[in-house]
Amino acid sequence: xxxxIDQTLDCKGLSCPMPMMKLxxxxxxxxxxxxxxxxxxxxxxxxxxxxxxxKTGNSIIREDELEGGxxxxxxxxx
Numbered sequence: 001x002x003x004x005i006d007q008t009l010d011c012k013g014l015s016c017p018m019p020m021m022k023l024x025x026x027x028x029x030x031x032x033x034x035x036x037x038x039x040x041x042x043x044x045x046x047x048x049x050x051x052x053x054x055k056t057g058n059s060i061i062r063e064d065e066l067e068g069g070x071x072x073x074x075x076x077x078x
Contacts (some may be wrong), residue, residue: 004035006035007034009037011037011039012040013060017048019064020049027058031077035074035075038074039070040071041069053075057078058077058078059075060076061074061076
């Protein structure tokens with residue numbers, strides 16, 4: 001079953017720490033239970049995002065690697 005996506009955050013071409021800063025800002029506008037789709041090309045996000053989720057209590061519910069070195073994460077707001 002595909003998750004309902006409430007917001008998409010395009011961080012392609014951005015490098016650390018910008019994707020995580022944009023993510024934190026975007027999450028402030030979401031409600032509990034909302035799903036944010038994050039697209040990015042910075043390999044650092046693959047290690048930064050799980051740490052951020054652990055710290056904030058949010059969850060990665062799906063992680064994919066798309067064509068062209070793009071990472072796609074679905075993150076559930078607690």
